[in-house]
Amino acid sequence: MYYGGQKRSALRFLHEALRQKKVTKIYNALVDGKWSTRKTKVDAPLQKNELKSGERVVKAHPMGKESLTEFKVLQRFAGYATLVEARPVTGRTHQIRVHSQFAGHPIIGDDKYGVDDTNKFMRQFGLKRLFLHAVELRMPLPSGGRKVIKALGMCYKKV
Numbered sequence: 001m002y003y004g005g006q007k008r009s010a011l012r013f014l015h016e017a018l019r020q021k022k023v024t025k026i027y028n029a030l031v032d033g034k035w036s037t038r039k040t041k042v043d044a045p046l047q048k049n050e051l052k053s054g055e056r057v058v059k060a061h062p063m064g065k066e067s068l069t070e071f072k073v074l075q076r077f078a079g080y081a082t083l084v085e086a087r088p089v090t091g092r093t094h095q096i097r098v099h100s101q102f103a104g105h106p107i108i109g110d111d112k113y114g115v116d117d118t119n120k121f122m123r124q125f126g127l128k129r130l131f132l133h134a135v136e137l138r139m140p141l142p143s144g145g146r147k148v149i150k151a152l153g154m155c156y157k158k159v
Contacts, residue, residue, distance in 0.1 A: 013142045018091075024138040027086045027096055028074065030131035031105035032118045035073055035082040042099035043068045046092045057112065058094045060102040067092045069099040081108060081122070085135075096132060107132050 017023050047064030049057050068089040075083040082105065086096045097113045100106055106114040108122050109130040137149045 010142065014139065017140050021089070022140050024136075025088060025091075025134065026136040026138075027088075028083060028133050028135050029086050029096060029100060030077075030081050030083050030108045030127070031100050032081060032108055032115060033105050034076060034079060035071065035084055035103070035105050037073045039071060039103060041068065041070050042103050044099060044102050046095060046098055048093060056093075058092070058098045060098060065092060066090060067095055067099065069096055071099075071103075086132075 014023075044060040044067060045062060045064035046058050046067040047061040049059055051057060070087040070089060072085040073082055074085055077083070084100075084105075086100070088095045092098075094113070097107055097110055101110075101113040106118070107130060108114065108127055109119055110132075111119070111130075133151065135151045139147050139149075141147055
């Protein structure tokens with residue numbers, strides 16, 4: 001199955017699967033602090049806002065759109081950070097980044113939703129960019145079955 005757009009029917013099928021939430025997206029994120037293993041879901045509505053500067057930001061807000069992200073602790077690093085798996089159930093702009101911040105554990109390297117002091121501290125260890133990475137995509141195929149695409153070579157340096 002080629003999803004690159006040469007077969008319009010395949011592209012329509014993929015768009016419909018996305019609309020029906022039949023595509024699973026899995027990310028890894030390195031977050032600030034010690035994420036509790038009991039904190040497995042963040043269910044907080046998200047609302048887009050525009051600042052006076054014209055910059056767009058998203059915030060957890062009761063009047064926002066329903067948003068749910070599932071989290072799982074994968075590894076802890078010296079009490080400074082936690083590697084988590086994040087699965088956005090809904091697909092809102094900056095959803096994982098804002099839900100991590102809302103849970104009290106912003107993603108390391110996040111200049112928009114993170115903590116400046118933490119990001120500065122982590123730069124000493126070579127972490128100089130947003131530490132949010134897509135690791136797996138699962139989607140249905142028109143023929144039945146499912147296609148699983150995994151990222152290669154994810155490795156982490158202990159801090």
